[in-house]
Amino acid sequence: MAGTPQVPDAPPAEWWERLAARLIEALVFGVFYYILFIALWAILRTVGMSEMFGGRLPGVAGWAVAGLGYAAYDWRAHSRRGRTFGKAIMRIRLEPAHRPARKLLKRSLIYPAPLMLMGIPVVNLVVGMLLFGVGLLILMDKPLERGPHDRAAGTRVVKDLR
Numbered sequence: 001m002a003g004t005p006q007v008p009d010a011p012p013a014e015w016w017e018r019l020a021a022r023l024i025e026a027l028v029f030g031v032f033y034y035i036l037f038i039a040l041w042a043i044l045r046t047v048g049m050s051e052m053f054g055g056r057l058p059g060v061a062g063w064a065v066a067g068l069g070y071a072a073y074d075w076r077a078h079s080r081r082g083r084t085f086g087k088a089i090m091r092i093r094l095e096p097a098h099r100p101a102r103k104l105l106k107r108s109l110i111y112p113a114p115l116m117l118m119g120i121p122v123v124n125l126v127v128g129m130l131l132f133g134v135g136l137l138i139l140m141d142k143p144l145e146r147g148p149h150d151r152a153a154g155t156r157v158v159k160d161l162r
Contacts, residue, residue: 010158012145013092015138018157021086029070037062060119067116075108087157095158107153
């Protein structure tokens with residue numbers, strides 16, 4: 001339309017803003033994981049299964065549930081508000097904010113979902129390298145600074161100028 005004012009695109013979020021948002025969320029989910037781990041350890045010890053898998057079952061199960069919970073939270077928060085609580089604190093958001101839920105599910109399965117595998121010895125090293133690689137890809141993708149999870153969903157993380 002001829003009379004519609006043009007709104008400039010929001011600049012991409014800085015790498016440190018994205019990292020800080022994830023670290024804020026990791027603190028909360030880390031506490032959730034440790035509470036879950038202690039509860040699972042106590043339950044498995046009570047029923048005599050604490051030594052299954054070399055005593056690693058509570059850790060593996062705790063990471064699986066916490067990772068799945070984080071991926072589900074990430075998907076739901078981005079589907080509803082276009083941001084997680086870490087992004088809200090850092091004043092960044094997804095653009096476009098309203099994407100089809102299945103696209104955002106793909107985004108959540110590519111980035112936060114691998115955290116489910118962090119409790120498995122050796123696999124946790126591969127997952128750690130994968131997540132580190134995603135961070136590097138975000139830094140290398142100039143000027144949009146999108147990771148594989150953003151590309152899959154057709155989104156980018158931008159500064160919230162509202």
